[in-house]
Amino acid sequence: xxxxxxxxxxxxxxxxxxxxxxxxxxxxxxxxxxxxxxxxxxxxxxxxxxxxxxxxxxxxxxxxxxxxxxxxxxxxxxxxxxxxxxxxxxxxxxxxxxxxxxxxxxxxxxxxxxxxxxxxxxxxxxxxxxxxxxxxxxxxxxxxxxxxxxxxxxxxxxxxxxxxxxxxxxxxxxxxxxxxxxxxxxxxxxxxxxxxxxxxxxxxxxxxxxxxxxxxxxxxxxxxxxxxxxxxxxxxxxxxxxxxxxxxxxxxxxxxxxxxxxxxxxxxxxxxxxxxxxxxxxxxxxxxxxxxxxxxxxxxxxxxxxxxxxxxxxxxxxxxxxxxxxxxxxxxxxxxxxxxxxxxxxxxxxxxxxxxxxxxxxxxxxxxxxxxxxxxxxxxxxxxxxxxxxxxxxxxxxxxxxxxxxxxxxxxxxxxxxxxxxxxxxxxxxxxxxxxxxxxxxxxxxxxxxxxxxxxxxxxxxxxxxxxxxxxxxxxxxxxxxxxxxxxxxxxxxxxxxxxxxxxxxxxxxxxxxxxxxxxxxxxxxxxxxxxxxxxxxxxxxxxxxxxxxxxxxxxxxxxxxxxxxxxxxxxxxxxxxxxxxxxxxxxxxxxxxxxxxxxxxxxxxxxxxxxxxxxxxxxxxxxxxxxxxxxxxxxxxxxxxxxxxxxxxxxxxxxxxxxxxxxxxxxx
Numbered sequence: 001x002x003x004x005x006x007x008x009x010x011x012x013x014x015x016x017x018x019x020x021x022x023x024x025x026x027x028x029x030x031x032x033x034x035x036x037x038x039x040x041x042x043x044x045x046x047x048x049x050x051x052x053x054x055x056x057x058x059x060x061x062x063x064x065x066x067x068x069x070x071x072x073x074x075x076x077x078x079x080x081x082x083x084x085x086x087x088x089x090x091x092x093x094x095x096x097x098x099x100x101x102x103x104x105x106x107x108x109x110x111x112x113x114x115x116x117x118x119x120x121x122x123x124x125x126x127x128x129x130x131x132x133x134x135x136x137x138x139x140x141x142x143x144x145x146x147x148x149x150x151x152x153x154x155x156x157x158x159x160x161x162x163x164x165x166x167x168x169x170x171x172x173x174x175x176x177x178x179x180x181x182x183x184x185x186x187x188x189x190x191x192x193x194x195x196x197x198x199x200x201x202x203x204x205x206x207x208x209x210x211x212x213x214x215x216x217x218x219x220x221x222x223x224x225x226x227x228x229x230x231x232x233x234x235x236x237x238x239x240x241x242x243x244x245x246x247x248x249x250x251x252x253x254x255x256x257x258x259x260x261x262x263x264x265x266x267x268x269x270x271x272x273x274x275x276x277x278x279x280x281x282x283x284x285x286x287x288x289x290x291x292x293x294x295x296x297x298x299x300x301x302x303x304x305x306x307x308x309x310x311x312x313x314x315x316x317x318x319x320x321x322x323x324x325x326x327x328x329x330x331x332x333x334x335x336x337x338x339x340x341x342x343x344x345x346x347x348x349x350x351x352x353x354x355x356x357x358x359x360x361x362x363x364x365x366x367x368x369x370x371x372x373x374x375x376x377x378x379x380x381x382x383x384x385x386x387x388x389x390x391x392x393x394x395x396x397x398x399x400x401x402x403x404x405x406x407x408x409x410x411x412x413x414x415x416x417x418x419x420x421x422x423x424x425x426x427x428x429x430x431x432x433x434x435x436x437x438x439x440x441x442x443x444x445x446x447x448x449x450x451x452x453x454x455x456x457x458x459x460x461x462x463x464x465x466x467x468x469x470x471x472x473x474x475x476x477x478x479x480x481x482x483x484x485x486x487x488x489x490x491x492x493x494x495x496x497x498x499x500x501x502x503x504x505x506x507x508x509x510x511x512x513x514x515x516x517x518x519x520x521x522x523x524x525x526x527x528x529x530x531x532x533x534x535x536x537x538x539x540x541x542x543x544x545x546x547x548x549x550x551x552x553x554x555x556x557x558x559x560x561x562x563x564x565x566x567x568x569x570x571x572x573x574x575x576x577x578x579x580x581x582x583x584x585x586x587x588x589x590x591x592x593x594x595x596x597x598x599x600x601x602x603x604x605x606x607x608x609x610x611x612x613x614x615x616x617x618x619x620x621x622x623x624x625x626x627x628x629x630x631x632x633x634x635x636x637x638x639x640x641x642x643x644x645x646x647x648x649x650x651x652x653x654x655x656x657x658x659x660x661x662x663x664x665x666x667x668x669x
Contacts, residue, residue, distance in 0.1 A: 043090045114171050116177055133179070144217050222240055226255050245261045247390055259279050280326055317599070324588075371573065376393070377416055379441070472503065510531050511529075513527075583622060602616040
């Protein structure tokens with residue numbers, strides 16, 4: 001068995017790691033914006049070269065991103081584009097100032113520019129707006145079928161490129177795009193689909209076709225303006241915020257230069273673990289550089305309220321999740337409405353910079369080694385999200401991903417295109433909260449198990465789709481109104497989410513776990529989970545929505561329940577970590593060497609009542625077992641530059657890590 005793993009590892013290394021994504025100078029940076037409004041009358045005043053010198057000298061970023069036009073649509077620089085809307089009073093040229101000083105320091109300059117989301121453009125040009133189903137215009141969203149791109153967006157991006165900016169981070173794009181009932185949009189919909197009766201609500205025939213048309217229209221819009229800019233300025237780098245991410249996990253079909261997004265301000269450590277894995281998979285397949293931004297302060301969008309600035313330790317944990325996956329990292333600090341960058345948080349920025357730079361030699365360009373894949377199907381994302389492009393589905397799988405990571409399993413999050421033709425590289429594939437799989441992809445998953453893979457199916461609706469293959473007969477899904485008490489290996493835990501009642505219909509299906517009438521009462525009928533052979537492989541099903549339970553409660557019993565079913569399906573893991581459940585593990589390869597990233601996820605980052613924290617207790621004496629076909633020459637803990645002693649027997653190198661503060665990389669030579 002070990003020989004098979006070694007052969008797989010060597011073959012996969014040669015095939016998948018030989019061509020890393022082309023790199024941009026975006027490993028570490030800072031993002032600043034203030035979404036200028038027409039009431040900002042002091043823009044450009046008191047911009048200090050000395051102050052900016054201090055910032056760039058202290059943090060030594062690859063790039064900074066500064067404001068040029070936010071969602072209100074007000075340009076915070078003196079744009080010469082005739083259709084632009086300026087702030088009422090701008091002193092000098094803030095962008096020329098930032099370009100001059102950043103160039104002196106060898107730092108790239110990117111601009112924050114709001115695209116589809118532009119209030120001022122619609123106030124001046126109502127015919128540029130999206131038309132809603134009732135015939136009224138949307139006051140903040142421009143139509144991807146209208147004149148906006150050619151009349152404002154493209155001219156302004158060309159202007160920014162001509163001023164010497166290195167690129168743009170276009171905000172308010174896919175996630176701001178909504179259904180458009182403008183005459184041009186409806187005419188094109190009829191031409192593309194042949195549907196003549198326009199659906200106005202989800203109850204109308206053709207509504208999903210209309211939503212798909214809207215998604216295709218945005219992708220065409222994005223591809224068209226990116227190509228137009230590149231024709232004139234081929235080295236001007238463009239990213240559309242959240243394009244090809246969890247909100248839009250489809251194959252990349254446009255010439256965006258890099259991928260990027262910003263994390264949820266709350267529970268950002270776990271958000272980084274999920275979003276980073278999705279962008280890492282897209283990057284690996286399509287050879288696109290990627291980075292993710294952390295908000296430096298806690299914020300709630302509903303209701304809108306802001307909390308404390310995050311500490312360096314809190315932001316380091318965010319960064320560790322992203323860096324360990326091979327991505328770049330940036331942090332968002334608010335820019336003054338004079339366009340100046342305050343220095344009050346310079347000490348935190350500097351500490352964060354040292355943390356990121358110390359890890360760059362051991363993380364940059366890391367690519368994951370296949371072990372456990374969690375499916376994030378584009379078909380389910382589209383079916384579940386009420387918006388055209390949204391992150392609702394991330395909330396549904398975040399819990400199960402966090403539970404698997406808290407069980408020290410090395411996990412990737414992969415969509416259909418990432419698994420196509422390479423499912424058999426993964427010993428274990430997990431299908432959780434995937435209610436709308438395409439028939440072809442569902443067939444491929446079952447064929448994977450038939451050929452010897454282990455398919456782990458979780459969730460009431462998801463397991464309902466596989467009831468026949470799991471060898472069970474299912475009843476109607478029960479709601480959350482009656483929490484259930486589960487008994488497993490002598491321990492109890494509560495399941496509060498939707499549950500699928502089933503009975504075993506095949507003699508080959510084996511039940512797992514039992515139900516209690518309540519915590520202190522007798523057993524009652526019911527099957528929590530089951531497993532059944534499937535060809536050379538196995539199907540395992542859990543008939544409850546445990547992902548939501550873990551996301552909300554992070555129950556140790558539920559974590560152990562998931563781990564107890566998952567780990568036997570990974571009989572020869574390439575890495576095992578013991579000693580704490582606060583460690584997340586990333587197994588990867590960087591510069592043809594095996595690396596094991598260890599992240600200390602202690603701290604109350606998942607508590608919505610806690611804005612930030614300034615202490616994460618170090619973890620001690622972690623045992624790490626690494627399966628390898630040859631005895632390593634040495635094992636180094638980086639960036640501590642500490643050589644660790646290890647024992648090697650039966651193809652396993654066993655290492656004890658004396659202390660893990662926030663993030664370390666074990667590098668095997």
